[in-house]
Amino acid sequence: MTSTSAIEANADPSSLAGVHKHRFRHPKAVEQNILFDEPGPRARRRIALFNVVGVVVVLAFFAWILYRFANPPMGENQLSWELWKPxxxxxxxxxxxxxxxxxxxxxxxxxxxxxxxxxxxxxxxxxxxxxxxxxxxxxxxxxxxxxxxxxxxxxxxxxxxxxxxxxxxxxxxxxxxxxxxxxxxxxxxxxxxxxxxxxxxxxxxxxxxxxxxxxxxxxxxxxxxxxxxxxxxxxxxxxxxxxxxxxxxxxxxxxxxxxxxxxxxxxxxxxxxxxxxxxxxxxxxxxxxxxxxxxxxxxxTVGVVREPVQAPIAILDPSNVLAQERASERELPQGGAEPLYPDHYHGSNAVVTDAWRYSHMEHGHDLQHPDEHFKTTFPESVYRKRSSGGPSIAGEISDEEFEAKVRQLRQTHGGGEDSDSGSTDSGSETGFEPGSDSGSETGSDSSSPNGSSK
Amino acid sequence: MQAMLTLLSQYDVLGAFWVNIQLTLWSALFSLILGVVLVMMRISPIPSLRAFASGFVEFFKNMPLTIIMVFMLLGAFVQLRFQFSSTFSSNFYWLAITGLSLYTSVFVCESLRSGINTVPLGQAEAARSLGLGFFQTAGLIVLPQAFRGSVAPLGNTLIALLKNSTVAAACSVATETSTLMKTMIEYNASSIVAVFMIFAIGYVILIIPIGLLTTWLSNTLAVRR
Missing domain, CATH: 1.10.3720.10 (MetI-like)
Structure with a gap:
């Protein structure tokens, strides 16, 4: 976080400058990524003016705290060396x-x-x-x-x-x-x-x-x-x-x-x-x-190593990791249309379904065909098992649908990928996460084996 | 089971939970306000405010809540004479809320920042090209969408806040659950497991609806792009 804030200070001072600082991005990439037009002379003057005002306000705040330390009502000076020495x-x-x-x-x-x-x-x-x-x-x-x-x-x-x-x-x-x-x-x-x-x-x-x-x-x-x-x-x-x-x-x-x-x-x-x-x-x-x-x-590891997404995991739970991964993977620094994919929230303290297994990473997502919601991530047996009894979950499809999808997918891919039942390999080629592909940055990408950045 | 029922009839367990819920709600309100202010500062074009906000966030993020609470009691109240009210109990209550709010606001800020990341850059660019200034862009375009995108982390922060409200014991809030549990165990040492289960189940019951609501809300409110 500090590294980001340091970067923020160097980065483009235009409005909302800190917004799209992606924490997983290489610092250099952040600096190179000029998010907004350079502010003009007037805007720069205004920013400088507000900056001075900001400094004054912040200093005044600290001065007030020190003053309060020195003069508590009906109390002794808390800044005195008598108290600090021991x-x-x-x-x-x-x-x-x-x-x-x-x-x-x-x-x-x-x-x-x-x-x-x-x-x-x-x-x-x-x-x-x-x-x-x-x-x-x-x-x-x-x-x-x-x-x-x-x-x-x-x-x-x-x-x-x-x-x-x-x-x-x-x-x-x-x-x-x-x-x-x-x-x-x-x-x-x-x-x-x-x-x-x-x-x-x-x-x-x-x-x-x-x-x-x-x-x-x-x-x-x-x-x-x-x-x-x-x-x-x-x-x-x-x-x-x-x-x-x-x-x-x-x-x-x-x-x-x-x-x-x-x-x-x-x-x-x-x-x-x-x-x-x-x-x-x-x-x-x-x-x-x-x-x-x-x-x-x-x-x-072939998993994606990433810095912890955010410290609230600190006070809470790892479901944050997923939730915020998703939050960050949605970033599209160059704008444009996002690929369509369902945006579920998986997991809180209260709700634990198995849905996270099925839908938070859709390996088969094809950017060329964003409407294709077919999940090739999991072997047939997984779907079969879920569909035979048990609660309905996101990402579950019936056996017939599954077969149909497999057939359809094999056709669209020209049968070139002769993979085992139900998992066309497009997943491993397009990368882990469909959303992050389009939003992936040059710079941070190289570290991830599958070409998708987190 | 019988032990639990007798205990429940002897002590005001529901009242204690109500105190914790009140602490949570007040702190949630204040930390939400403070968190929004912090996140506005962090995304503002003004370097000094950005630096202050990130310093503030780093400071409280790496500080144990307990020490903040003890500071509220021994530092802010005893030595700096901060007083919210003339009666001791409500004074401690508000000091605890202050401590919880300060601590939680940092996590609210971070949650909102992660929500801001879900807003495509095009939104801010479009707002700027329409001639909107910083406050208009942030207030009308970016933050509303950021809120919708950060329901899940905010919900988790709320759950954490509810659990953290037990730390108010360190600030001498005597009516809340952990203090009551301590008292109950002292007088009913033989049924210690029953006492613990009462409170544990109480928290599970409180937290499950929040989790369900969060999940539902975050799926309902998420901006489909």
């Missing part, structure tokens, strides 16, 4: 901040490792063909995503204390709660990561004689994990931020330690500021890493 002294660092930070990091590391394990297990569970396992994993994951982490923490804290863990109750409560919540998020990341792989991977694995489970474990999930690594680092930021909740259940993390220090010298405001800066720096660095990482990882 918050910044060497003792404060050695006895409060650093142990607190260590505790925070300890809980975060343990929690992220645990949530990886949890996430991979339940992610695979949700992808298995066995109905009962899928059901159980879905219920567990959905439940863990819906319940506020703080409630988990209080529950486990009291539960563990009741079971006789006196010392580590708060610590383990923090870790377990974070594992449950973030693990369920990771499970969704794994699931959507596997969903984003080209189907050929699975087909190849099956053709080599692997069982579906073996294919998941050896072929699909590892690639999905690499593809989702940036999003997982964002998740690490979430974990780190959420450990601060531990202070509510008396876990002595950074926040709790700074509160303790603050209550000793009556300068909680100052100590909290220091703690806030520490939190900010760590989270910010991690966010930066997760933004830079995709470029380095792309060659290790």
């Amino acid at each position: 918050a910044l002294s060497a003792d404060a660092w050695v006895y409060f901040y650093l142990p607190g930070l260590l505790a925070t990091l300890e809980a975060s590391v343990l929690a992220i490792v645990g949530s990886l394990v949890f996430g991979v297990l339940f992610g695979i569970g949700r992808l298995l063909p066995v109905k009962i396992i899928r059901w159980i994993s879905s219920i567990v994951v959905e439940f863990c995503r819906a319940v506020p982490v703080l409630l988990f923490m209080i529950f486990f804290w009291r539960l563990l204390a009741g079971l006789g863990f006196n010392n580590g109750a708060a610590f383990w409560a923090v870790v377990i709660s974070l594992v449950l919540y973030n693990g369920s998020v990771v499970a969704e990341l794994v699931r959507s990561g596997v969903g984003n792989l080209p189907l050929g991977q699975r087909e190849a694995a099956i053709a080599l004689g692997m069982s579906p489970l073996r294919s998941l474990i050896s072929v699909e999930v590892p690639q999905a994990l690499i593809a989702m690594l940036p999003a997982m680092i964002t998740q690490l930021v979430v974990v780190l931020k959420d450990t601060a909740l531990g202070s509510i259940i008396t876990y002595t993390d950074l926040l709790q330690e700074s509160r303790r220090l603050g209550s000793a010298h009556f300068n909680a405001l100052q100590t909290l500021c220091v703690a806030a800066v520490i939190y900010f720096i760590i989270c910010f660095v991690l966010s930066l890493v997760s933004e830079k990482l995709p470029q380095h990882l792309q060659h290790r």
